[in-house]
Amino acid sequence: MKAEARWIPGRSRERSTTEKLVELGWGRLALWALALTGGLAMVYRLVRGLGATTHLNDAWPWGWWIAFDVMGGVALAAGAFVVAAWVHLFGKHRYAPLARPAVLTGFLGYLMVIAGLLMDLGRPYRIWHPIVMWQPHSVMFEVAWCVMVYTTVLAFEFSPVALEGLGWHRACRAVRRALVPMVILGVVCSVLHQSSLGSLLLIATYRMDPLWYSPLLPVLFFVSAVAAGLGMIQLEAAAASRVYRHRVEPELVEGLARGMAWMLALYLALRLGDWVSRGQGPWTRPVSLESVAAGLEVLVGAALPALVMSRKSWRQSARARLVAAGLAVVGVIANRIDSVLVSMRAGAGAAYVPSLLELWVTGAIVAAGVLGYDWVARHWPLFVEEPEALPGEARAQESRRPVGVTAS
Amino acid sequence: MPTEVRGARTCPLLSRRALLAGGAGAVAAGLSGSLAVPALASDPATGGDGSFGMLVDLTECVGCRSCVYACQEANGWTGDPERPAIDGDQWTAVREVELPGDPGHVRYVRTQCFHCLDPACASACPVGALHKTPEGPVVYDAGRCIGCRYCMVACPFHIPRYQWETPLPLVAKCIMCAPRLERGESPACAEACPTGATTFGRRSELIAVARKRIADHPDRYVPRIYGLTEAGGTSWLYLSDVPFEELGFASVGSTPPPQKTQAVMEKVPVVAVGVAALMAVVRWWEGARESRDEARDARERAGTPSGKEPGA
Ligand code: SF4
Ligand code: SF4
Numbered sequence: 001m002k003a004e005a006r007w008i009p010g011r012s013r014e015r016s017t018t019e020k021l022v023e024l025g026w027g028r029l030a031l032w033a034l035a036l037t038g039g040l041a042m043v044y045r046l047v048r049g050l051g052a053t054t055h056l057n058d059a060w061p062w063g064w065w066i067a068f069d070v071m072g073g074v075a076l077a078a079g080a081f082v083v084a085a086w087v088h089l090f091g092k093h094r095y096a097p098l099a100r101p102a103v104l105t106g107f108l109g110y111l112m113v114i115a116g117l118l119m120d121l122g123r124p125y126r127i128w129h130p131i132v133m134w135q136p137h138s139v140m141f142e143v144a145w146c147v148m149v150y151t152t153v154l155a156f157e158f159s160p161v162a163l164e165g166l167g168w169h170r171a172c173r174a175v176r177r178a179l180v181p182m183v184i185l186g187v188v189c190s191v192l193h194q195s196s197l198g199s200l201l202l203i204a205t206y207r208m209d210p211l212w213y214s215p216l217l218p219v220l221f222f223v224s225a226v227a228a229g230l231g232m233i234q235l236e237a238a239a240a241s242r243v244y245r246h247r248v249e250p251e252l253v254e255g256l257a258r259g260m261a262w263m264l265a266l267y268l269a270l271r272l273g274d275w276v277s278r279g280q281g282p283w284t285r286p287v288s289l290e291s292v293a294a295g296l297e298v299l300v301g302a303a304l305p306a307l308v309m310s311r312k313s314w315r316q317s318a319r320a321r322l323v324a325a326g327l328a329v330v331g332v333i334a335n336r337i338d339s340v341l342v343s344m345r346a347g348a349g350a351a352y353v354p355s356l357l358e359l360w361v362t363g364a365i366v367a368a369g370v371l372g373y374d375w376v377a378r379h380w381p382l383f384v385e386e387p388e389a390l391p392g393e394a395r396a397q398e399s400r401r402p403v404g405v406t407a408s
Numbered sequence: 409m410p411t412e413v414r415g416a417r418t419c420p421l422l423s424r425r426a427l428l429a430g431g432a433g434a435v436a437a438g439l440s441g442s443l444a445v446p447a448l449a450s451d452p453a454t455g456g457d458g459s460f461g462m463l464v465d466l467t468e469c470v471g472c473r474s475c476v477y478a479c480q481e482a483n484g485w486t487g488d489p490e491r492p493a494i495d496g497d498q499w500t501a502v503r504e505v506e507l508p509g510d511p512g513h514v515r516y517v518r519t520q521c522f523h524c525l526d527p528a529c530a531s532a533c534p535v536g537a538l539h540k541t542p543e544g545p546v547v548y549d550a551g552r553c554i555g556c557r558y559c560m561v562a563c564p565f566h567i568p569r570y571q572w573e574t575p576l577p578l579v580a581k582c583i584m585c586a587p588r589l590e591r592g593e594s595p596a597c598a599e600a601c602p603t604g605a606t607t608f609g610r611r612s613e614l615i616a617v618a619r620k621r622i623a624d625h626p627d628r629y630v631p632r633i634y635g636l637t638e639a640g641g642t643s644w645l646y647l648s649d650v651p652f653e654e655l656g657f658a659s660v661g662s663t664p665p666p667q668k669t670q671a672v673m674e675k676v677p678v679v680a681v682g683v684a685a686l687m688a689v690v691r692w693w694e695g696a697r698e699s700r701d702e703a704r705d706a707r708e709r710a711g712t713p714s715g716k717e718p719g720a
Contacts, residue, residue: 051572058495058569061560089687091694122555122570122577129554133535139669140534140558142676184687191683192676202668203528206564206639206660218672347566 028374031367038364041357045119055355062340064354069116069362071197071336073109075221076329078229079236080106081190082259084157088183095252100161100382101240102233107154108369114147115365139200146193153186165380194225201339211282211294212343216274223270224302227263228332230256231305234325238318243374246383250318257321260328261309264302271298293334293342301331460544460589461611461643462598463618464518466655467628468605471516473502478600479520482585494519496571499582500597505655515648517655518606520582521546521567522635523643524664529581531666532562537579544611544643545584553579564639564660584643611643618647640664 024032045053056063083102086092118124130144156175163172198221201208214220234256237248275281282298285291305324314320341352376382476489479500487497494501500520507513527546530538537552538559559579560568571577585595593599598608607614615636622629634646638660646652653659 047575049573049575049577050570051574051577057572058560059566061557061570085687089691089694091698120556122557123553124555126552126554129535129552133552135534135536137531137666137670137673138534138536138558139673140532140556142673144534180691184684184691187687188680188683192680195679196672196676199669199672200558202672203532203562203665205663205665205668206658207561207566215668344561 028371031371031374034367035364035371038360038367041360041364042119045357045361046124050122053355053357055352055358057350057352059348059350060344060352062344063352064341064358064362065116065120067337067340068333069365070113070120071340072333073113073116074193074197075225075228075332075336076232077106077109077113078190078194078225079231079233080109080154080157080229081186082226082229083233084183085187088180089187094249095255097248097383097385098233098237098252098256100158100384101236101377102229103154103157104161104373104376104382105232105236107151107158108372110147110151110154111372112365112369114151115368116362117147119361139196139203142192142196143200146189146196150186150189150193153182153189156182157186161376161380161382165376191222195219195222197221197336198339204344207344207347208339209290209343209346210278210280211275211285211290212339214274214278216270217339220267220270220274223263223267224332224335227260227267227302228329230260230263231325231328231332234260234321235329238322238325240377240383244377244383250316253318253321254315257309257315257324260325261306261315264306264328265310268298268302268306271302289345290342293338297331297334297338301327301334305331457542457612459542459611459643460584460608461523461614461645462584462595463607463609463614463645463647465605465607465618465621466515466517466646466648466650468603469502469516469518470603470605471502471504471514472602474600474602475518475597475606476500476502478596479582482588482596494567494569494580494582496569496573496577496580499580503656507650508654515650515655517657519567520644521584522565522638523582523584524564524639525641525643526639526664526666528562528564528639528665529559529568531669532558534558541586543586543589545586545589546581547583547586548579548581550578555579562665564665565658611645614645618645621647637662640667 041053050056054063054065079102083095083099087096087099118127121127130141131148135141157179159175160172163169163175195218198217198219201213201217202215205213234253237253237256240246241248272281282291282295305327308314308320308324308327314324345351473489476498479485480487480489480498483499485497485499487495489498491498492501492503500518503517503519505515505517507515523540523544523546525540527538527540530536530540530546533553534556535552535554537549537554538546539549540546555570555577557568557570557579560566560570567581569580571580585593585597588595594608598606601607607617609617615633618633622631622633628649629647630649630651632648632652634648634652634657635642635644638658640662641664646657648655
C-alpha cells in the first residue's frame with residue numbers, strides 16, 4: 001500500500017486512484033483481481049471450447065460447474081424465498097430486517113448460477129431455446145423455466161432497494177403493491193426448482209451410487225436447500241455486523257438457527273429413513289471414497305450443526321451459531337458435489353478432478369457476487385428495519401412497533 | 409406458445425410403408441410367442457409396433473470393421489474407423505475384447521446407440537433435440553441443442569458423445585441412418601456387413617430370429633437377447649456366446665429411466681397449484697389476523713385517555 005502511495009503523490013483534496021484503491025481495502029482488491037482475471041478465463045473458455053479448458057470428457061459430461069455453481073448455488077439461494085415468505089406471507093414482520101439481504105443474496109445467487117450455466121453450456125448463446133422449444137417431459141426443461149421465472153421474481157423483489165436507492169419512490173410504491181403475488185410466485189418456483197434439481201438426477205438410475213440415488217431425491221434436495229438457505233442468512237447477518245456495522249438482533253438470528261435445526265432434523269430423518277428402508281447406508285460398505293463422503297456429509301454437514309443448534313445455550317452463542325451455520329452450508333454443498341460427482345464415479349470408470357480454469361471461473365463468479373453484494377450494501381438501503389411494508393402491514397407494524405421491533 | 413408435437417417430424421413415406429408391412433410383424437410376433445422363454449415375454453419383448461431394429465450376432469462378427477467404414481462414409485466423418493471407441497466424429501466402433509478366462513481368444517463387439525424404445529436421452533433433453541421416430545431411430549436435431557449434456561448423463565448405456573475439442577460442439581450418436589430409412593434403404597452398416605453379424609429388419613421379426621437361433625443352438629448362445637428388456641427394451645438386439653457382462657455390456661435393469669422422472673414431472677402442476685393456494689391462504693389468514701389486531705389496538709388506544717400505547 002505504502003509503496004504504491006509513494007509513486008503517485010497524493011493531491012491535496014481530490015482523491016487519487018491509488019487512494020481510492022487503498023480505501024477499497026485488500027479484501028476488495030483481491031476480489032476484483034479474482035473477478036477480472038476470472039473474466040479473462042471465461043473469455044478463454046468460450047474461445048477455446050470445453051475440451052481445451054476443462055477436465056470434462058465423455059465419461060464426465062457434468063463436472064464442477066454443475067455440481068458447485070449450479071446445484072450448490074441454487075441451494076444457497078434458498079434463503080430468499082424462505083425469508084420472503086416468512087415475512088410477507090406468514091406475517092412474521094420481526095424478521096423484516098433480514099428480508100432485503102436475503103433477497104439480494106438470492107438474486108445475486110441466481111445470477112451467479114446463470115453465469116456458471118453459461119460457462120457450462122456447449123452453446124451458451126442458445127440458452128433461450130427452452131423458452132420457445134418446449135419439452136415438458138424433461139426435468140431440465142422445468143429447471144430452465146424455474147431459473148428464468150424465479151430470477152425475474154427475485155429481480156422484482158429486490159427492485160425496491162434499487163428504486164429507493166435511486167430515489168424513485170413512486171415506482172417503489174407501485175412495486176410494493178404487487179409484492180405479495182410475486183412472493184407467492186417465488187415460493188412456487190423455489191419449491192419446484194429446489195426439488196427439481198434432485199429430480200434431475202432420477203433419470204440417472206443406472207449410473208448413480210445408491211447411497212445418493214433415491215426416489216426421495218426431490219424431497220431431500222428441497223429440505224436440505226431450506227436448511228442451507230437459513231444457514232446462509234445467518235452467515236450474512238454475521239458479515240453485516242462485522243463489515244457493515246449493521247447489528248441484527250441476536251434474537252432473530254437465533255430464530256433462524258432454530259429453524260435451521262428443525263430443517264436439518266427433518267433432513268436427517270428423511271435421509272436415514274431412506275437409507276434404512278432401501279438397505280443402504282455408509283455403514284453397509286467398506287471404507288471407500290463413497291462411504292466416507294456420504295458419512296461425513298451427513299454427520300458433519302447435517303447432524304453436528306443440528307445438534308449444536310438444538311441446545312438453547314449453544315444457540316445463544318454467536319460463535320457456535322456461526323460454526324453451525326457454516327457447517328450446514330458446507331454440508332449441503334458437499335451433498336450436491338457428492339450427488340453429481342462422487343455418486344457417478346464408479347459408473348464413469350475414470351477419475352475427474354476439476355481443472356484450474358474451472359475452479360478459477362467459479363472463484364471469479366463468487367467474487368463478482370460478493371462485490372455486487374458489497375456495492376449494494378454500501379450504496380443502497382439494504383439494511384433497513386422495515387422494508388417492503390405493504391399498506392396494511394405498515395399499519396400493523398406501526399401499531400406494534402413499540403412492543404416488538406424497536407423495543408430491544 | 410409453439411409446443412412441439414411429438415412425431416410431427418417423422419417421414420410420411422416410411423410410415424405408410426410401415427403400415428403396409430404391419431402384417432408381417434404380427435405374424436412374427438405370433439411366431440416369437442411360441443418360442444418365448446416365459447420370463448422374457450414382457451411388453452418390449454414383443455416389439456410388435458412394426459418399428460425397425462437391428463440384430464447384432466457377436467458370434468458372426470469377424471472384426472473387419474466394414475460397418476464402421478460404411479458409417480463414416482455415409483455420415484461424412486473423416487476420422488480413422490479403426491478407433492476402438494465411439495467419439496464425437498465416430499458413431500459406431502468395433503472393440504476387441506480378450507475373453508477373461510480364455511487368453512488369446514477375442515470377441516469383436518460393436519458399440520453404438522441402442523435406440524431405446526423409451527429413450528432416456530430424449531426424455532431428458534430440455535429442448536426436444538432428441539426424439540424417437542415411430543420407425544425406430546432416435547434422431548438428433550442439432551439446431552435445437554443447447555449443449556447441456558443432460559442426455560449424456562441420462563443415457564443408461566453411456567452412448568452420446570460430445571465434440572469437446574470444438575468451441576461450438578454438438579452431441580454425437582448413431583441415428584440408425586434415419587435419412588436412409590426415409591429413402592427406403594437399410595442402414596449403411598447393415599448393408600456393409602459381409603457376414604450377417606449386423607442385420608436390419610423389423611424388431612419383432614429380429615426377436616423371432618434371435619429366439620430361433622438360441623433355440624436351435626442352445627450350446628452356442630447364452631440364452632439372452634441383450635436389448636430385449638434392457639432399459640425398457642432397445643431397437644438394437646445382441647446375441648452372444650459369452651456372457652454380456654464379460655464383454656463390457658452395461659448391467660441395466662428393465663425399467664425405462666424416463667419412468668423415474670415421469671412420475672415426478674406428473675406431480676409438478678399439482679405441487680405448483682397446491683403451494684400457491686396454500687401460500688395464498690396463509691397470507692389471507694395472516695392479513696385477517698393483522699387487521700383484527702389492528703382494530704383491537706385502535707379500540708384500546710381509543711379507550712386509553714392519554715392515547716399512549718399500553719405496555720410499551
Ligand atoms: S442408448 Fe442412450 S443415446 Fe441411444 S437412445 Fe438409448 S438413451 Fe438415447
Ligand atoms: S446436450 Fe443437446 S441434445 Fe443433449 S440434452 Fe442437452 S440440449 Fe438435448
